[in-house]
Amino acid sequence: MAKRVSHRDSMCGVARPLDAIGDWWSLLIVRDAFDGLRRFGEFQKSLGLAKNILSARLRNLLAHGIMETVPAADGSPYQEYVLTEKGRGLFRLLVALRQWGEDFFFEPDEAHVLLVDRKSGLPVRRLELRAQDGRVVGAEDTMVRLPSA
Amino acid sequence: MAKRVSHRDSMCGVARPLDAIGDWWSLLIVRDAFDGLRRFGEFQKSLGLAKNILSARLRNLLAHGIMETVPAADGSPYQEYVLTEKGRGLFRLLVALRQWGEDFFFEPDEAHVLLVDRKSGLPVRRLELRAQDGRVVGAEDTMVRLPSA
């Protein structure tokens, strides 16, 4: 499962997470988990992927501490898969992915699901990246800086 | 390259983008492009991946309109690969990935590159998702709603 590390011996801040969730299915499983799915069968039905693959992906998510198994919930003798704190940390990544999809993968008039604020029922705003002083910044306004400097 | 569609005939707002950039390398190429890399050889050296794979990934990024080739820049007879508007739209997704990585993939004292505001030189804030009324909202505060409702 662990892909080869990049030619540098230490993986950068983007590559390292990709090793954990860098495949098609894992993120979809996490998204379904955010939507409340918990059971092996639920994930399989929702995603329509082969059971062996789902099994492998869940194992990988468990190994990376993104999900964990909990013994039961409704009394059934099975275990359930739930997001850990680390897994819940993927929320904004999923939102970013969804918003990018809305921007570029749907026709303007094409219907698609909306992420809405529970309290108001209104759609959420776009994700915003701000500088310390509160300015919204984009790619042009930022750069990466090496550790020590 | 096009993976099988989920069991539903129409891919959801998260799955559709994943079809375009849902593999390990593509996002790393895009990240390098944000860092100013443009040439085939630069990407290959930076990422250390096989040339045939890089070739296939670039072709895929071009096909999805995430990158495009431009004839030249410094007069050399080669083409260069640059991000399109759609590609630049991935900025916040990369930031989300990076911030998640910082949160969970590095020891607290482990050095890592920082994304800083060019103007001030200070690290940027965390990505924020807000409701219409300006409240910062998390996963618990949101839900997805079907198109028409």
Place this chain on the structure above:
DNA sequence: TCGTATGGTTTCAATTTGAAACCATCGTCT
């Protein structure tokens, strides 16, 4: 006790990946 629902593992063919070798074009040096 038989059937069924759930949650997997095993098997095996097909696809994808990736390392290495090869090829093509351009510019330069002699």
Place this chain on the structure above:
DNA sequence: AGACGATGGTTTCAAATTGAAACCATACGA
């Protein structure tokens, strides 16, 4: 002109991954 290196790929082929289907195991209810 001819040799040569740099750049940007494609081809080849073995190894790893994927995925569909079959199989297995356990719990439960009729």
